[in-house]
Amino acid sequence: MSLLDAYGRPIKSQDLTREHAAPSLTGVRTIWDDTVASGLTPMRLAGLLRGAVLGETYEYLTLAEEMEERDLHYACELGKRKLAVSRLPVTVEAYSDDAKDQKLADSIRSLVRKPGFRGLLKDLLDSLGKGYSASEIIWQRGAQWLPVRYEHRDPRFFQFDQVSRRELRLRDEADLMNGLPLAPYKFIVHVPHLKSGLPIRGGLARLAAWAWMCKNYTVKDWMAFAEVFGMPLRVGKYRPGANSDDISILKMAVANLGSDAAAVIPESMLIDLVERKGGAGGETVFQVLADWFDSQVSRGILGQTASSSGTPGRLGDDKLQSEVRDDIRDDDAEQLAETINRDLVRAYIDLNFGPQENYPQVILRDVSQEDVAAISDSLAKLVPLGLKVEQSVVRDRLGWPDPAPNAKPEDLLGSQPAALPPSIPAKAENRQRTCPGCGSARNSQGAASQDTVDLLAEQALADADGTDMVAEVYRLLAECGSLEEAHEKLLDIYDRIPLAATGEALGNRLFQAELTGRAEILDEAGNG
Numbered sequence: 339m340s341l342l343d344a345y346g347r348p349i350k351s352q353d354l355t356r357e358h359a360a361p362s363l364t365g366v367r368t369i370w371d372d373t374v375a376s377g378l379t380p381m382r383l384a385g386l387l388r389g390a391v392l393g394e395t396y397e398y399l400t401l402a403e404e405m406e407e408r409d410l411h412y413a414c415e416l417g418k419r420k421l422a423v424s425r426l427p428v429t430v431e432a433y434s435d436d437a438k439d440q441k442l443a444d445s446i447r448s449l450v451r452k453p454g455f456r457g458l459l460k461d462l463l464d465s466l467g468k469g470y471s472a473s474e475i476i477w478q479r480g481a482q483w484l485p486v487r488y489e490h491r492d493p494r495f496f497q498f499d500q501v502s503r504r505e506l507r508l509r510d511e512a513d514l515m516n517g518l519p520l521a522p523y524k525f526i527v528h529v530p531h532l533k534s535g536l537p538i539r540g541g542l543a544r545l546a547a548w549a550w551m552c553k554n555y556t557v558k559d560w561m562a563f564a565e566v567f568g569m570p571l572r573v574g575k576y577r578p579g580a581n582s583d584d585i586s587i588l589k590m591a592v593a594n595l596g597s598d599a600a601a602v603i604p605e606s607m608l609i610d611l612v613e614r615k616g617g618a619g620g621e622t623v624f625q626v627l628a629d630w631f632d633s634q635v636s637r638g639i640l641g642q643t644a645s646s647s648g649t650p651g652r653l654g655d656d657k658l659q660s661e662v663r664d665d666i667r668d669d670d671a672e673q674l675a676e677t678i679n680r681d682l683v684r685a686y687i688d689l690n691f692g693p694q695e696n697y698p699q700v701i702l703r704d705v706s707q708e709d710v711a712a713i714s715d716s717l718a719k720l721v722p723l724g725l726k727v728e729q730s731v732v733r734d735r736l737g738w739p740d741p742a743p744n745a746k747p748e749d750l751l752g753s754q755p756a757a758l759p760p761s762i763p764a765k766a767e768n769r770q771r772t773c774p775g776c777g778s779a780r781n782s783q784g785a786a787s788q789d790t791v792d793l794l795a796e797q798a799l800a801d802a803d804g805t806d807m808v809a810e811v812y813r814l815l816a817e818c819g820s821l822e823e824a825h826e827k828l829l830d831i832y833d834r835i836p837l838a839a840t841g842e843a844l845g846n847r848l849f850q851a852e853l854t855g856r857a858e859i860l861d862e863a864g865n866g
Contacts, residue, residue, distance in 0.1 A: 374397050383401075446698045814827050
């Protein structure tokens with residue numbers, strides 16, 4: 339039976355060791371490209387956005403790349419969202435505490451600690467801006483299958499199918515129209531679900547494109563305004579009778595003041611710097627407009643503006659908006675972890691251990707936000723009541739690693755066995771007792787292995803001939819197959835339980851326990 343991937347496609351081992359999406363100097367996966375952002379007009383932007391929906395994604399993806407390269411604010415805000423996820427602690431949860439599941443989880447823990455995994459997370463988060471991201475796994479066959487590196491592939495090397503526009507395929511000369519299906523277990527494809535609909539329409543670059551273009555126009559106009567009104571007007575004056583050579587010298591001096599701030603002119607000539615007043619306040623218009631576009635981009639990417647523009651004195655508002663960003667971060671992290679589990683964890687486990695019914699899970703979560711005190715308090719209260727919790731689940735929740743298999747017991751923290759009560763000196767045992775029989779209730783061997791009251795209760799049951807009855811109840815319950823059957827059989831033996839004798843024996847022993855306690859107090863007082 340052949341090995342199948344998560345989509346039911348058969349695995350060919352010979353395909354795992356070669357690169358499928360490597361770039362080339364020529365062809366459809368060439369390393370050369372043209373600019374789109376330069377001279378971008380509203381008409382062209384609308385056209386490339388429509389073309390991306392219809393399957394022509396090349397120009398749109400080029401624009402998304404250039405937006406991140408050219409705009410400081412867009413790059414900063416998108417970088418914040420990427421880093422918020424890529425720097426989260428990586429934990430691996432085993433499916434259960436079974437030895438087999440723990441072995442699988444340990445292998446994945448070793449995998450995510452290897453160099454390149456953090457870089458893989460950052461590369462996959464490139465999908466936030468462009469709508470999808472694909473990294474090719476470069477496998478190496480030795481004692482086991484092992485990813486030696488993860489190669490991020492240019493998103494322009496891929497295309498969506500013509501029918502559903504949801505299946506990502508590899509651009510190739512073998513099929514220029516439809517592309518080739520991605521080889522199983524070779525690619526990690528992350529398509530974040532930022533909005534419902536086609537994946538190509540979910541990228542943040544599409545959301546920010548119009549604001550980016552309008553801000554670009556604003557900045558260009560601002561620069562033109564600054565060039566005209568940002569410097570004082572330089573006026574050269576010459577007296578009547580000046581010859582053409584003197585006028586040329588004055589003209590050159592006025593021009594040089596714009597760049598060199600130095601000039602040499604005859605004494606008979608003057609240069610006046612006239613302050614511009616016609617454009618007063620114009621720079622504010624451009625700045626306010628550019629800032630407004632930046633704030634809209636921040637809202638679209640981070641869900642708030644507090645982290646990009648401080649609001650002094652409004653700590654509560656900043657804290658509230660920061661929590662909104664945490665929600666976005668956690669959602670991004672869950673989706674990215676799902677992709678890693680589907681395309682990397684399952685591939686690694688299947689190739690090295692064979693297909694499994696259950697797989698370990700990679701989790702990206704900020705464990706510092708876990709309330710350790712609340713978790714500990716809940717476990718302390720609920721576990722004694724019968725709650726069953728696997729140790730691995732608790733450790734993964736807190737971000738703590740499993741103990742090493744060869745760890746020494748003295749190096750491990752854990753609950754210590756309850757200390758036995760201190761032995762009772764034989765001298766104290768032989769003292770005269772206030773009541774007959776009280777001494778026998780204290781451990782005459784000199785080592786009290788049981789609480790006095792519990793010992794007296796057992797003796798009371800023995801006196802009332804109840805020990806055999808308890809054993810019979812245990813045997814009866816062990817034979818029952820259901821709760822209803824146990825209920826019926828308990829009713830049958832109820833009449834045979836010596837309630838009166840048992841109650842009388844327990845009463846006597848409790849009285850003896852009280853006297854024993856009083857005797858111990860008197861003994862301690864006498865010794866003090």
